[in-house]
Amino acid sequence: MNIAVATSLFAENKFDLFLAISYAEKNEIFAVQFYMSPNIQNDTKTVEKIRDLCEKKSIKVLCHSPFYIGSAAEKKHCEALFNIFPKVCDNKYCIFHFDEDCGVDAMLDDCKKLVDFGLLPCIENFYKDKSQSGLSANMEKYLSFFDKIFAQNISAIPVLDFPRLFVEEFSGFNPLLLAQTLIEKFAKRKIIVHAIDSISPRQDRDNWCAVGNGIVAYSDIFEAIKRFDVFVEYAVLEYENTAFIAQSIENLNKYADTEITI
Secondary structure, three states, X not given: OEEEEEHHHHHHHOOOHHHHHHHHHHOOOXXXXXXXXXXXXXXXXXXHHHHHHXXXXXXXXXXXXXXXXXXXXXXXXXXXXXXOOOXXXXXXXXXXXXXXXXXXXHHXXXXXXXXXXXXXXXXXXXXXXXXHHHHHHHHHXXXXXXXXXXXXXXXXXXXXXXXXXHOHHHHHHOHHHHHHHHHHHOOOOXXXXXXXXXXXXXXXXXXXXXXXXXXXXXXXXXXXXXXXOOEEEEEEEOXXXXXXXXXXXXXXXXXXXXXXXO
């Protein structure tokens, strides 16, 4: 499992992308997840500078799009996503939110277009409607979506944000069981994990704590990941400051029961 940090780490510094690169280099962290905001997308020189700097410093790149899958394969956006990756790059991991309001076939078509552009779409579980019926419909649709992804052999992988299941609105739905349902679905497959933790299901930023020190059942989650032989390509720490990074990596190392690449 590789560790990555998101550029959200420097929220107080206007999400400075180059501070994130510097932090990753200084702390020997394997990868950085960049957010392809419209401002960055339209700044070709900055995109190229990020690409060249990461290549020079041997930092791997992931990119998080602001688009939902189903409406992501716009040419200019795809070009910016493609160009932020070093020229020699096995997998151009681009993360998009799952859209519970979009048809499954439309999302599949979008994935195919992204793949044709040379990108590897990574689809993150995301919930707009947090009612019981909304959660049930979303989970069913997300799992059905990946059934078709696998059946059609489309190059796309799941991004599992487990903290999203431990929010206040879902507290009565057995969040750990929901997490284990997702993990079992991807047995013997590759996933990316988005990780934070919180001392409260409200998950306000003031409630955040190091991964493993809060309410998200990471110990049980990683036991399930090992039990179902799921391969975690990246664990991306999506905090908005650096206070919890070192302890989070230490705890993830313990849960993964292996040496984590940082």
